[in-house]
Amino acid sequence: MKLCEAKILLNAEVVFGGHLLDKEVTTACGADLMSDVLAFTKERTLLLTGLTNLQVIRTAEMSDLAGIVFVRGKRPSQDVIQLAANNGIPLLVTSWPMFEACGLLYSGGIRGCSSPQGVHHES
Amino acid sequence: MKADAGLSLEFTLHGADFELAGAASSKIKRILQQVGVKSDVIRRIAISSYEAEMNVIIHAYHGEMRVSIYPNRTEITIEDEGPGIPDIKLAMQEGYSTASDHIRELGFGAGMGLPNIARCCDAFEITSEVGKGTRIYMMILH
Numbered sequence: 001m002k003l004c005e006a007k008i009l010l011n012a013e014v015v016f017g018g019h020l021l022d023k024e025v026t027t028a029c030g031a032d033l034m035s036d037v038l039a040f041t042k043e044r045t046l047l048l049t050g051l052t053n054l055q056v057i058r059t060a061e062m063s064d065l066a067g068i069v070f071v072r073g074k075r076p077s078q079d080v081i082q083l084a085a086n087n088g089i090p091l092l093v094t095s096w097p098m099f100e101a102c103g104l105l106y107s108g109g110i111r112g113c114s115s116p117q118g119v120h121h122e123s
Numbered sequence: 124m125k126a127d128a129g130l131s132l133e134f135t136l137h138g139a140d141f142e143l144a145g146a147a148s149s150k151i152k153r154i155l156q157q158v159g160v161k162s163d164v165i166r167r168i169a170i171s172s173y174e175a176e177m178n179v180i181i182h183a184y185h186g187e188m189r190v191s192i193y194p195n196r197t198e199i200t201i202e203d204e205g206p207g208i209p210d211i212k213l214a215m216q217e218g219y220s221t222a223s224d225h226i227r228e229l230g231f232g233a234g235m236g237l238p239n240i241a242r243c244c245d246a247f248e249i250t251s252e253v254g255k256g257t258r259i260y261m262m263i264l265h
Binding site: 031032033034035036037038039043049051053054055056058059061062063064087 | 141142144145148149152162163166169170172173174177229230231232233234235236238239242
C-alpha cells in the first residue's frame with residue numbers, strides 16, 4: 001500500500017512530506033516504546049505512535065521507517081517537524097486513537113512486523 | 124587514507140542532552156550511506172549505535188564515541204563516565220531497566236537496548252565498573 005492510501009484510511013492530515021506520499025508501506029507498527037520499534041520493526045514500516053518527541057524521529061531515521069502517524073490528534077512541535085524534514089520522514093496526524101487507527105490499517109490490508117511478510121530478518 | 128586504515132570519527136556525548144541525542148548516530152549513518160555500505164547493514168549499525176548513544180544520554184554524565192569504518196566492517200567503541208552497571212548479566216536481560224519514569228515517557232528505558240545491540244552486532248563486548256563507567260565495543264561486518 002502507498003502512504004497516500006494509508007492517509008485516506010486514517011483520514012489523516014499531512015504535517016510534513018506531502019511530496020513523499022507515494023512511498024510504499026509494507027508493514028505498520030503501533031508503539032510508544034521506541035526501544036520496541038528499534039528492536040522489532042522492519043524497514044518501510046509505518047509507525048503509529050502517541051509520542052511526539054525528537055526521539056520518535058531519530059528512531060524512524062535509524063530504522064528506515066516509511067513514515068510516522070501521530071494518533072489521537074497529537075501534533076509535534078516545530079523542532080520535531082524540522083528534524084523529520086531534514087531526514088525526509090513523512091509525518092501525519094490522525095484524530096483516531098491508537099487502537100482504532102491500527103485497526104483501520106489492518107482492515108485495509110497492512111500487516112504487522114511479525115506476520116510472514118513482515119518477519120524481522122536477521123542477516 | 125590508506126586502503127586498510129579505515130575512516131575514523133569521534134563524537135563527544137553529554138548525559139541528559141536529549142536535544143542532541145541521536146545526532147552522532149545520524150552522522151554515522153550518513154557517512155555509511157556516502158561510502159556505499161548496503162542499506163540493511165547500515166540499518167543494523169544505525170540501530171545499535173543509536174541504542175548505545177541513548178544509553179549514555181540516559182544513564183551517564185559524559186561519553187566518547189569512536190567509530191572506525193573499514194571496507195569490510197564498522198567498529199564502534201563508546202566509553203562513558205557514569206554510574207556503571209553492577210550486574211551486566213541482569214542488564215542484558217530483555218525487560219530489565221533502571222531508567223526513570225521521565226526516560227520511559229520518552230519511549231526508552233524498556234530494557235531492550237543492550238539485548239537489541241547484541242542482536243544487531245557481529246561482535247559485542249561490554250565491561251563496566253560501578254562508580255566509574257561503562258565501555259561498549261560493537262563490530263558489524265559489511
